[in-house]
């Protein structure tokens with residue numbers, strides 16, 4: 001059959017009532033689809049799914065929350081902190097797979113949450129709950145039922161320290177959508193990303209804040225991060241893209257004399273290899289040398305617990321590190337407004353164009369950033385530079401440099 005002859009009905013979607021979650025899902029939950037929600041313990045997976053089910057129940061759909069991890073009482077106590085409709089969600093505290101499948105089949109919800117996939121156990125297999133065989137079996141049997149009955153299922157899964165979904169990693173090809181909930185437990189911000197989505201884009205990210213009454217969507221993230229930016233040496237604002245959405249975040253660096261033979265390179269919210277690469281380019285093409293004698297520790301942090309995974313972050317890392325190393329703040333043409341930047345660094349020291357400069361610049365100007373350093377071709381509003389050296393000379397003019405401030 002030709003593809004043009006294949007009937008394709010528009011996808012029905014069930015809104016969770018949580019805007020950021022719906023956006024990351026591609027517009028809501030698709031009936032009969034399987035979503036894997038991963039994240040480290042305590043990040044807020046149960047809270048997010050409790051809230052979503054509450055909203056869906058409040059909108060008049062049948063829901064079911066299966067808890068293999070907490071007792072029904074514990075789930076109730078959490079729901080009490082959320083909305084009144086969260087208390088309307090039926091809960092089943094059960095770890096036996098067959099009992100769970102029976103309950104799903106007889107209750108026939110539109111949306112079902114399994115919290116977590118690692119706690120259910122099939123009596124037909126000998127392995128312990130959470131083992132690869134068990135997790136695979138649990139997911140496959142639930143999927144069969146979900147597809148047959150058009151039930152949208154959210155499987156909650158824990159991740160290991162290195163970020164891989166323990167056990168559930170084997171589920172990634174099976175499910176329709178893999179969502180990752182990340183952030184630092186001690187900090188309020190949480191970020192939800194789609195790593196795979198058969199029904200939407202994987203570029204979208206949603207930002208939340210954990211508060212007393214559950215997770216709250218952060219819609220004015222740029223404004224907050226810009227207001228909190230310190231403008232001290234080592235700080236710069238990055239005009240980043242989170243999927244289709246611009247986001248201004250502060251990137252901070254600290255350069256300090258090291259007592260270790262192997263100086264430290266510590267990142268948070270960034271890829272460690274990216275820092276290594278930018279440091280090498282800074283040394284070779286930017287004249288900012290951080291060792292080997294004397295050795296320096298370098299710390300770089302994306303403030304607020306946000307993760308940046310796009311190439312445009314390179315220039316922000318370079319400027320933050322150079323500013324920290326020299327001990328002078330990045331100069332803004334209109335102080336006290338903070339200076340912004342974006343751009344990718346090439347291995348030969350050139351500053352490379354990155355996607356959506358117009359959206360980044362618009363966001364920067366909306367939040368009062370003065371002079372955004374950007375690669376050539378980014379637009380009239382930008383202060384364009386075509387090499388790292390040029391960018392450094394604009395952001396950290398030689399007259400204001402205090403070398404040796406690090407060694408002091």
Ligand code: TYD
Pocket residue numbers: 039040041042043044045046047048078081082210211212213214215
């Ligand atoms: P939880 O959703 O249980 O995390 P996970 O299921 O990913 O392990 O929630 C984690 C933390 O969130 C918990 O330590 C308490 C906190 N929390 C709040 O701060 N406010 C709230 O309203 C709720 C429900 C939880």
Ligand code: MG
Pocket residue numbers: 045046047069115
């Ligand atoms: Mg939980």
